Amino acid sequence: MKGKFISLEGGEGAGKSSAIHVIKAWLEERNIEYVLTREPGGTPMAEEIRELVLASRDEAVAADTELLLVFAARVQHINTTILPALAEGKWVISDRFVDSSYVYQGIGRGIDKSVIDMLRTSFLEGCMPDKTLLLDVPVELGLSRVASRGDANRLDGESTAFHEAVRSGFLELAADEPARFAVLDASQTMDNVAEQILQQLSLLEKTL
Numbered sequence: 001m002k003g004k005f006i007s008l009e010g011g012e013g014a015g016k017s018s019a020i021h022v023i024k025a026w027l028e029e030r031n032i033e034y035v036l037t038r039e040p041g042g043t044p045m046a047e048e049i050r051e052l053v054l055a056s057r058d059e060a061v062a063a064d065t066e067l068l069l070v071f072a073a074r075v076q077h078i079n080t081t082i083l084p085a086l087a088e089g090k091w092v093i094s095d096r097f098v099d100s101s102y103v104y105q106g107i108g109r110g111i112d113k114s115v116i117d118m119l120r121t122s123f124l125e126g127c128m129p130d131k132t133l134l135l136d137v138p139v140e141l142g143l144s145r146v147a148s149r150g151d152a153n154r155l156d157g158e159s160t161a162f163h164e165a166v167r168s169g170f171l172e173l174a175a176d177e178p179a180r181f182a183v184l185d186a187s188q189t190m191d192n193v194a195e196q197i198l199q200q201l202s203l204l205e206k207t208l
Contacts, residue, residue, distance in 0.1 A: 003033075003086040004204060005128070007097040010135035011167050013142030013149075014186045015193060016095050019135060022194045023093050026201050035085040038095035039073065043080040046073035063109035067116070070101055075123050082127060097129055099173055107169035108162050131204050133197065134174050135186035139163045 006023065008016045020036060027034045040050035053069050074097075085092050098120055105111050137145075139160060174181035184196040 003088065003090045003092060004130045004208075005082065005086060005092045005094070006204070007094045007099065007129040007132045008135065009096060009099050009103075009132055009170055010186060011137065011139060011142050011163055011170070013145035014135035014137045015145070015190070016135055018190055019133065019186075019193065019197055020093060020095060022197050023201065026198060027091060027093075030205075032091055033089065034091040034093060035081065036093050036095075037077065037081055039077060039097055039100065040070050041073065042077035042082070042094070046076045046080075049073040049076075063105060063111055066109065067101060067105040067111055067119075070105065071119050071123060074098065074101075078124060078127050083125070094129070097132070098124065099132060099170070102173060103166050103169035107165050108158070129180065130207075131200060132174075132177075132181045133200060134170055134181055134183045135193070136167070136171065136183055137186040139167055141187055 008019055010016055024034070024036065039046075040053050041047045049069055049072055053066060053073075082092050082094070098116075101116050101119075102113065106113055106116050143160070143163065171183070174183050182196075182200045184193060184200075186193055188196075
């Protein structure tokens with residue numbers, strides 16, 4: 001049986017880590033084999049690239065450099081982790097995937113969508129999530145959560161305008177692909193968010 005591929009998207013402080021715990025518990029209750037992974041990252045090499053992308057530095061990082069680094073990590077991630085797991089019938093749960101490139105490097109950094117389309121067509125081998133859970137949260141609330149965690153990275157430190165553009169970008173993607181995306185109100189209590197997640201998982205389970 002072919003596995004299912006679920007990605008989680010959202011701005012900073014949207015609660016993706018907490019959502020993954022909910023999904024993990026649901027999968028384990030059903031004895032479904034799964035792989036939890038993330039982007040950038042998901043393999044030893046891709047994790048090294050992640051450190052390059054997210055590290056705070058004095059040197060300005062060119063937008064194209066950031067995009068290509070993220071895609072290099074993604075190609076390694078797909079070939080080493082995602083596709084083999086799916087072929088074994090496992091579910092893959094990824095904290096971010098290519099939608100983040102369209103939003104962070106595309107809308108946020110101003111890289112033309114056609115460039116990202118070209119990279120996606122050339123290198124992703126048609127690998128796309130069966131379902132994308134978009135955890136939507138107002139920017140002010142999300143950034144306050146990040147501040148309370150005390151583990152901000154280079155992207156967390158972008159301007160409020162940048163983060164507003166990221167949020168709008170995700171919502172635009174969701175509107176363009178309503179069959180794949182499920183927009184969840186992540187400003188609610190964790191119990192409420194968990195209920196929204198479980199509803200989507202139940203719907204996906206019915207397609208097996």
